[in-house]
Amino acid sequence: MQRTLVKNALRSDSDCESILIQGWIRTRRDSKDFSFLAINDGSCLKNLQVIVDATLPDYTKIDQLTTGASVSIEGKLIASQGKEQKWELAARKIDILGIADHTYPLQKKGHTSEYLREIAHLRPRSNLFGCLFRVRSRLAYAIHTFFQERDFVYIHTPIITSSDCEGAGELFRVTTLDPSKPEASKDGIDFSKDFFGKPTYLTVSGQLEAEIFACALSNVYTFGPTFRAENSNTSRHASEFWMIEPEMAFCDLNGDMDLAEEFVKYLIRDFLNHCQEDLELFAKFVDKELLKRLEFVVDREFKRIPYAEAIDILRESGKTFEYPVQHGANLQSEHERFLTEEHFKCPVTVFDYPREIKPFYMRANDDGTTAAAMDVLVPRIGEIVGGSQREERLDVLANNMKEHNLNLDTYWWYLDLRRYGSVPHSGFGLGFERMLMFITGVANIRDIIPFPRTPGHAEF
RNA sequence: UCCAAAGUAGCUCAAUGGUAGAGCAGUCGGCUGUUAACCGACGGGUUGUAGGUUCGAGUCCUACCUUUGGAGCCA
DSSP, X not given: OOBOOHHHHHTOSSOEEEEEEEEEEEEEEEOSSEEEEXXXXXXXXXXXXXXXXXXXXXXXXXXXXXXXXXXXXXEEEEEXXXXXXXXXXXXXEEEEEEOOOXXXXXXXXXXXXXXXXXXXTTGGGSHHHHHHHHHHHHHHHHHHHHHHHTTOEEOOOOSEESOOOTTSOOOOEEOOSOTTSOOEETTEEOGGGSTTSSOEEEOSOSHHHHHHHHHHHSEEEEEEEEEOOOOOOSTTOOSEEEEEEEEEETXXXXXXXXXXXXXXXXXXXXXXHHOHHHHHHHHHHTOTTHHHHHHHHHHSOOEEEEHHHHHHHHHHTOOOOSSOOOTTSOOOHHHHHIIIIIISSSOEEEEEEEGGGSOTTBOBOTTSSEEEEEEEEETTTEEEEEEEEBOOOHHHHHHHHHHTTOOGGGGHHHHHHHHSSOOOEEEEEEEHHHHHHHHXXXXXXXXXXXXXXXXXXXXX
């Protein structure tokens, strides 16, 4: 007999003589003559209520039907007499697939996310984390849909790389050398004896490789894991996280900002349209302001202002900030939040940042002091998108690289893109987990990623 | 890495420097078309670790560990 998902059983438009449900018991409530079971199989937030009559032969097993046990139940789908649900299952036959004894750590009552983090192998069985990971899947699907509908080509950029995308943070080294007996040379470790014959790392960004493909297939995107060995201990940073990086040939900074705005709005709208049940749970238990904030972003045009203007606004605000506001310095979290939450009261795209605080690949503007860079700022999270128009002029790029003390020989292929058929092109990066945090209201990145990796933590 | 707060039963939390407690969970029993059911009983603790102050420390002090929040770096 074919299994029916709880989601589909609850959506049924008529009763059904015989269906098979398989899942895990959330609660059991006993009466004298029968018991209620709540079964969840992860297909949706809601449980299916099962009635087990005490006259059933299988009722002798009732003591083993505890929270967490896995069961396979066949019976009749009937209209429920209770008011909390439309349908319920009158059990005919119950098979216990796996018992869960009293040591099962998940209880019927709510747990803190800090506690659930310690049992990351069981937390997907909780209501909140079930919702989160279903939404994570849906968001990944929406990302692909957005780009595929717009004729972007999905590129798999390498996870092991020999180039460090300068400015993106500390790298994890990839090596097969024995750390207790490294192949020594007079300068230290001899990486020519290493697996790839040179130093290699886990990627911090697929951007440079994506540029290669944009300069052939026009519009491309990457969507994959990236790694940072930074000792960052915050609720917004992980050592392993996923990033989306579109790259477009024949596109300038304005086109880049257009796409970023359209993309962010598309993802939020997709969530609002397809994850109603999950949204209600987040809005109720995670963040009461969630719906208001999502509509805030979806309904408004993003305000676009040059960096210099943003600095002037901050200076003239009369507010005292912990970090001083000055031309040439990076915007701090408090500055970003002031702009979106207090001054403009809408998402803000800041562009044309000073060249000195931006990486070598960003295009120099004609004013000689700024770069064609942009950041999209949203309430609460701050920067959610960072992007730029790339420097397409060979001589200017080479100069930038020298100013950043980079070895031109190691980037020979990157320079080749400007040597042969160079085109203006632009792109941006969006942190997948940051976007999920914004969409769900969940405040800690460790609750958004199935198995978080942070300094000192690589469990499971 | 820096700043701040916290750590007590399986979970969530109480306890003026003076006998460590509740709710939930668990076990046992009862009751009811129940729905994070309800009622009763029972079991459950080296108060994060190591020192110190004190007649006496969960409580005060020091160090360390862990967690959380904020900052920097960034996505």
